[in-house]
Each structure stands twice: as C-alpha cells, then as structure tokens.
Amino acid sequence: MAAPGGAALTLLLAGLLIVAGVFKVAAAVSGHFFAWGWPLASGVIDLVLGAMIWAEWPSSALWVLGVFLGVSLVFRGVYWIALGLSVRAVSRAATA
DSSP: OOOHHHHHHHHHHHHHHHHHHHHHHHHHHHHOOTTTHHHHHHHHHHHHHHHHHHHTTTTTTTTHHHHHHHHHHHHHHHHHHHHHHHHHHHHHHHHO
16 A cells, blocks of 8 residues: 555546546637647546546555656647647748
8 A cells, every 4th residue: 555645646646637638628629729639639648547547546556646647748748749830830821
C-alpha cells in the first residue's frame, strides 16, 4: 500500500485528468474552430488516462503519478506544437 499522501495525489490526478478531458472534448466538439481535432484527441487521451488511474487506484499509487502525468504532458506538448503549426499555416495562407 502506498503512503496516504501519494494515494491522495494519485486520486486527485485522476479526477483532474477526467474533468480536464471532459472540458477539452466539450470545447472541441462545440467550438469547431480550426484544427479542433487536436484538442479533441488531447481530451480523449486525458479521459482515458484518468479512467485508467481510477480503475487501478489503490495498487498503482506509487508509480502512476510520474508515468501518466508524463504521458499527458507529452501529448499536451504535441498538441500545442501541432496547433501552432496549423495556425501558422492559416496565417500564411491568409496573407498570401
């Protein structure tokens, strides 16, 4: 069993990822702005990671914080890079 503080942080991370995923998916579906697929994919990944943490919560409290938070941050970085490149392509097309 993990330390109570680590287990609480793991459960908090699961809730945070689930809520953030729901809001990202809702914003991407309702907004339909340019390149809205990237926020949708990021939201789905956050939902899946949060659900995986929640499902394995007491036994995975020691290792899941670093691994899943790292995965979430890597995908969030890819999302921001792809969104920036797509906005740059749109701005270049608008000025040409």
